[in-house]
Amino acid sequence: xxxxxxxxxIDDIQERxxxxxxxxxxxxxxxLHPADIAEVLDELxxxxxxxxxxxxxPELLGxxxxxxxxxxxxxxxxxxxxxxxxxxxxENLDSxxxxxxxxxxxxxxxxxxxxxxxDIEQAKQIADLLTHAEDTAGALMATxxxxxxxxxxxLRCVREMRRQAEEVEQVHAVYVVDDHEVLLGSLSLKKLxxxxxxxxxxxxxxxxIHSVRSxxxxxxxxxxxxxxxxxxxxxxxxxxRLLGRITLDDVVxxxxxxxxxDYQLASGLSxxxxxxxxxxxxxxxxxxxxxIGLLGGVVAATVIGQNETELGEIPQLxxxxxxxxxxxxxxxxxxxxxxxQALAHxxxxxxxxxxxxxxxxxxxxxxLICALAIYGISLGLGYGTALALTVGLALLTVIIFASLFGTxxxxxxxxxxxxxxxxxxxxxTTANDxxxxxxxxxxxxxxxxx
Amino acid sequence: xxxxxxxxxIDDIQERxxxxxxxxxxxxxxxLHPADIAEVLDELxxxxxxxxxxxxxPELLGxxxxxxxxxxxxxxxxxxxxxxxxxxxxENLDSxxxxxxxxxxxxxxxxxxxxxxxDIEQAKQIADLLTHAEDTAGALMATxxxxxxxxxxxLRCVREMRRQAEEVEQVHAVYVVDDHEVLLGSLSLKKLxxxxxxxxxxxxxxxxIHSVRSxxxxxxxxxxxxxxxxxxxxxxxxxxRLLGRITLDDVVxxxxxxxxxDYQLASGLSxxxxxxxxxxxxxxxxxxxxxIGLLGGVVAATVIGQNETELGEIPQLxxxxxxxxxxxxxxxxxxxxxxxQALAHxxxxxxxxxxxxxxxxxxxxxxLICALAIYGISLGLGYGTALALTVGLALLTVIIFASLFGTxxxxxxxxxxxxxxxxxxxxxTTANDxxxxxxxxxxxxxxxxx
Numbered sequence: 001x002x003x004x005x006x007x008x009x010i011d012d013i014q015e016r017x018x019x020x021x022x023x024x025x026x027x028x029x030x031x032l033h034p035a036d037i038a039e040v041l042d043e044l045x046x047x048x049x050x051x052x053x054x055x056x057x058p059e060l061l062g063x064x065x066x067x068x069x070x071x072x073x074x075x076x077x078x079x080x081x082x083x084x085x086x087x088x089x090x091e092n093l094d095s096x097x098x099x100x101x102x103x104x105x106x107x108x109x110x111x112x113x114x115x116x117x118x119d120i121e122q123a124k125q126i127a128d129l130l131t132h133a134e135d136t137a138g139a140l141m142a143t144x145x146x147x148x149x150x151x152x153x154x155l156r157c158v159r160e161m162r163r164q165a166e167e168v169e170q171v172h173a174v175y176v177v178d179d180h181e182v183l184l185g186s187l188s189l190k191k192l193x194x195x196x197x198x199x200x201x202x203x204x205x206x207x208x209i210h211s212v213r214s215x216x217x218x219x220x221x222x223x224x225x226x227x228x229x230x231x232x233x234x235x236x237x238x239x240x241r242l243l244g245r246i247t248l249d250d251v252v253x254x255x256x257x258x259x260x261x262d263y264q265l266a267s268g269l270s271x272x273x274x275x276x277x278x279x280x281x282x283x284x285x286x287x288x289x290x291x292i293g294l295l296g297g298v299v300a301a302t303v304i305g306q307n308e309t310e311l312g313e314i315p316q317l318x319x320x321x322x323x324x325x326x327x328x329x330x331x332x333x334x335x336x337x338x339x340x341q342a343l344a345h346x347x348x349x350x351x352x353x354x355x356x357x358x359x360x361x362x363x364x365x366x367x368l369i370c371a372l373a374i375y376g377i378s379l380g381l382g383y384g385t386a387l388a389l390t391v392g393l394a395l396l397t398v399i400i401f402a403s404l405f406g407t408x409x410x411x412x413x414x415x416x417x418x419x420x421x422x423x424x425x426x427x428x429t430t431a432n433d434x435x436x437x438x439x440x441x442x443x444x445x446x447x448x449x450x
Numbered sequence: 451x452x453x454x455x456x457x458x459x460i461d462d463i464q465e466r467x468x469x470x471x472x473x474x475x476x477x478x479x480x481x482l483h484p485a486d487i488a489e490v491l492d493e494l495x496x497x498x499x500x501x502x503x504x505x506x507x508p509e510l511l512g513x514x515x516x517x518x519x520x521x522x523x524x525x526x527x528x529x530x531x532x533x534x535x536x537x538x539x540x541e542n543l544d545s546x547x548x549x550x551x552x553x554x555x556x557x558x559x560x561x562x563x564x565x566x567x568x569d570i571e572q573a574k575q576i577a578d579l580l581t582h583a584e585d586t587a588g589a590l591m592a593t594x595x596x597x598x599x600x601x602x603x604x605l606r607c608v609r610e611m612r613r614q615a616e617e618v619e620q621v622h623a624v625y626v627v628d629d630h631e632v633l634l635g636s637l638s639l640k641k642l643x644x645x646x647x648x649x650x651x652x653x654x655x656x657x658x659i660h661s662v663r664s665x666x667x668x669x670x671x672x673x674x675x676x677x678x679x680x681x682x683x684x685x686x687x688x689x690x691r692l693l694g695r696i697t698l699d700d701v702v703x704x705x706x707x708x709x710x711x712d713y714q715l716a717s718g719l720s721x722x723x724x725x726x727x728x729x730x731x732x733x734x735x736x737x738x739x740x741x742i743g744l745l746g747g748v749v750a751a752t753v754i755g756q757n758e759t760e761l762g763e764i765p766q767l768x769x770x771x772x773x774x775x776x777x778x779x780x781x782x783x784x785x786x787x788x789x790x791q792a793l794a795h796x797x798x799x800x801x802x803x804x805x806x807x808x809x810x811x812x813x814x815x816x817x818l819i820c821a822l823a824i825y826g827i828s829l830g831l832g833y834g835t836a837l838a839l840t841v842g843l844a845l846l847t848v849i850i851f852a853s854l855f856g857t858x859x860x861x862x863x864x865x866x867x868x869x870x871x872x873x874x875x876x877x878x879t880t881a882n883d884x885x886x887x888x889x890x891x892x893x894x895x896x897x898x899x900x
Contacts, residue, residue: 319752
């Protein structure tokens with residue numbers, strides 16, 4: 001079973017929808033995996049997608065909505081009343097997916113959905129999930145799980161698991177709790193399969209399990225699950241009571257989103273954009289950094305303007321302006337990227353001083369190599385010793401400065417709980433442009449003797 | 451159970467190792483999870499780490515080595531003979547981890563390890579795994595799995611599973627095969643728990659499962675597992691025979707590595723570096739892009755040099771050189787980053803023409819806003835209409851050009867099977883610097899009338 005979306009298939013679907021074959025198309029789509037259906041719908045126009053979703057049966061619709069692009073999902077849910085969402089969409093979903101969908105609705109509709117859920121237990125669970133802060137384990141977890149009491153025997157345990165499994169889609173782990181619901185450990189299916197039925201659970205469960213608090217951040221959950229190769233992690237409250245569980249597939253989404261955000265920040269995009277977004281959305285995401293760059297350019301113009309007389313006498317000074325600016329930017333981005341990745345991956349971190357010292361060595365080494373290279377090239381191209389020396393010395397200084405600055409800024413941001421990835425974008429480049437020019441002209445003045 | 455590595459703990463361990471308390475330290479470390487032990491060892495010097503690993507018992511050592519930094523692992527395995535690696539390390543590992551470790555050894559040692567494995571079946575399985583190409587499903591999979599024949603009854607199935615489970619660490623899924631080992635589907639534990647023991651497997655297994663070929667690329671495996679929220683995917687050969695399975699935790703590593711590589715390329719780092727690498731390694735990873743930037747700067751100097759006369763007459767032209775260069779670079783990186791992410795995430799892609807048309811609109815819109823802004827600012831700062839017009843028009847042209855260029859390059863690289871992320875680094879920035887200056891001086895000549 002394999003599915004690969006092709007443009008021809010989308011064209012075909014669109015043509016048939018236009019001809020009114022909505023039912024046939026829907027029937028065909030419903031043979032696919034919900035993730036595939038969502039992928040197809042994402043490629044259609046809003047109206048086309050609505051035609052199809054109206055025909056999909058409720059049980060499937062919820063799964064499809066969960067997998068769909070957020071914007072399209074909002075458009076589709078807008079056409080439903082809160083009662084319809086409760087009865088046709090949410091009822092068939094796992095608690096975490098249900099809470100995700102409901103959290104995107106406005107306050108009035110949220111209440112309408114919750115009050116119209118037939119299963120009051122489900123409503124309570126979802127309402128509980130909605131109280132957790134965004135981007136925490138509590139907001140990420142689902143409440144569906146299989147748990148057994150440590151006083152039960154293996155036999156009773158299997159019987160209870162059978163009953164609970166009826167309600168739980170997929171059994172990831174069996175958790176062992178005490179009479180107060182405090183998490184004690186987990187029970188491996190292997191143990192369950194290979195132990196005598198009269199053995200008490202207390203004697204066979206595994207105490208050494210990792211759990212996370214409901215207030216733990218998403219990123220920390222991802223780090224822990226990745227480090228310990230866990231497929232599912234239990235979530236507990238401050239008393240240690242079992243609240244829910246987080247599965248690795250949900251954490252993969254967190255990891256991918258996190259990586260995308262860092263990448264976009266490093267590339268100068270201020271919001272989460274996709275190639276398929278509108279021209280307006282793409283422009284809005286790109287403009288902020290461009291305007292910062294523009295401002296940096298104006299400041300740079302002022303810095304150069306203050307050296308107008310010198311430039312009039314030695315126009316060659318202008319030749320190396322782009323080189324100095326570009327190299328400062330490149331080195332700065334390299335340095336801050338290394339810090340950002342270190343902060344993202346490592347639990348232990350060198351002190352700021354140690355990092356800056358090391359960066360100083362790297363900057364010195366890179367700077368010396370580049371400075372010697374440009375000194376040689378400039379002489380070779382006949383720019384004269386004084387200019388070659390100016391450019392070489394300025395480059396060395398700029399590279400060392402940019403290394404230190406690029407290392408320091410993300411560390412400082414991180415200290416004040418600001419996303420250090422912010423430092424990697426045009427910010428560092430722009431700042432280094434301006435500082436670089438300052439240094440360049442200062443050295444130029446000293447050597448060329450104005 | 452929770453562990454957070456602190457610098458003080460490392461300092462303490464190092465002090466005690468120096469005082470000769472190797473056994474006590476090792477004993478203490480062995481209480482930790484293998485991933486935590488590996489994390490501690492990664493922070494020690496090579497000699498200190500060796501002192502500890504010599505004392506760790508074989509069963510644990512394998513797990514620790516798997517989790518450890520690659521460089522340190524190579525150092526440690528260098529001190530063992532092939533026979534020792536076979537008997538003390540590999541014997542206790544899952545086939546995929548064993549194959550990973552062995553694949554890092556030189557050819558002679560590889561053979562020595564395989565020929566010294568006591569369990570000939572394990573040796574065969576590992577040798578099979580080693581034949582698969584790097585970065586494919588075959589190289590990523592493990593052979594440990596539980597499989598049942600479709601002709602068996604549920605009862606026989608449970609009995610067989612019990613037997614197989616003895617050898618398999620963790621049961622992720624139960625696969626159903628025919629007499630020729632061809633994968634037919636999977637059996638959910640829920641079904642197994644809730645079906646009468648006399649039912650034949652044939653009647654209860656799930657046929658609709660996703661599988662991947664052994665030749666499928668790592669990235670495609672990650673995409674499929676992420677899309678369909680799978681915890682484990684079976685791997686088959688071209689005949690459809692079940693070869694092994696890949697679990698989501700291994701795929702998470704693929705996703706993280708992939709994201710890191712893209713990020714590093716975008717930041718101008720040419721190899722996989724970490725903040726903890728040596729000054730020499732860090733310099734080597736950074737120098738290639740810096741030298742490319744240097745070359746770009748020299749070309750830019752030549753471009754400006756050809757306009758020396760004009761610069762002598764109107765030195766103000768030099769003021770906006772950094773602005774033009776920086777904006778071209780920023781826009782180019784934004785454009786290529788959007789393409790790179792689209793290529794990484796989407797299975798369907800718009801045609802090149804459609805993408806470039808859209809990018810043209812975005813470039814036009816961004817360009818107009820920025821051009822108007824700089825025109826106004828320049829006038830306000832008293833640079834005169836002619837210069838303000840030159841800078842505004844040049845900026846508009848540069849932004850449009852950089853948008854198109856930044857979109858086109860990664861698409862072209864992708865077409866020729868080169869990693870499109872290569873386009874996002876200093877390459878785009880440098881190229882746009884040079885082209886931007888060309889455009890700037892051309893427009894300057896036209897307007898200022900040289």
